[in-house]
């Protein structure tokens with residue numbers, strides 16, 4: 001049966017995504033409509049399938065089944081049309097770490113076919129906005145984890161995509177830089193862009209996001225406007241209610257110091 005046409009207001013449509021690694025079913029049928037202009041959080045316990053889902057949603061990992069539409073364009077059938085609309089911060093990024101931070105941003109811009117002068121201007125803006133000016137001349141291999149994350153984010157932003165998909169963008173980032181990133185993302189959404197991010201920090205998702213999906217066991221357990229998903233609780237309690245608490249909370253008596 002042909003799949004229904006995309007909801008016109010969706011920036012990203014995930015349709016029946018499945019992925020298995022050997023005997024492990026990482027994603028067991030995920031459907032999500034990410035509205036244009038939304039700030040969408042994806043949360044779930046470790047191993048829930050968030051990274052696998054976001055990797056399939058951005059063309060980094062081929063699904064076993066299902067499809068992805070970016071503003072109505074089929075990502076896997078028309079990648080050349082769909083991918084320019086995406087800015088991606090992947091998990092555990094492997095990058096060209098013998099380049100300096102500035103070179104890496106320039107490389108990302110030139111790879112997207114941007115004009116050299118525009119790349120230079122945006123690179124300088126991004127280095128300043130993310131407090132990376134000094135890191136601009138440092139090799140990426142010598143970066144801290146947080147600096148690497150910020151440079152990778154700059155690379156995702158340089159071509160001014162319509163949709164940003166960010167896997168744990170605040171992990172390892174200091175509070176001042178996190179504030180700068182928050183402001184950049186909020187102004188991006190306010191100007192009509194769409195952000196999808198995964199995070200383990202419920203307070204951050206509650207503060208930033210207007211929509212949330214709770215993923216567990218490779219499926220969507222709840223999704224929608226954040227107030228609907230919260231259902232009168234705070235997000236952390238709702239999260240634990242949906243995914244369940246640790247089954248075996250045994251007492252580690254041997255760890256006690258007295």
Ligand SMILES: Nc1ncnc2c1ncn2[C@@H]1O[C@H](COP(=O)(O)OP(=O)(O)OP(=O)(O)O)[C@@H](O)[C@H]1O
Pocket residue numbers: 021024025026044045046047048049050051052053
């Ligand atoms: N390349 C891989 N090969 C084998 N198994 C994998 C691979 N990638 C993911 N998995 C498995 O798929 C499942 C989902 O992993 P995934 O990384 O998507 O979860 P996650 O929700 O992002 O977890 P976390 O919050 O810990 O980052 C896990 O059981 C994981 O072990």
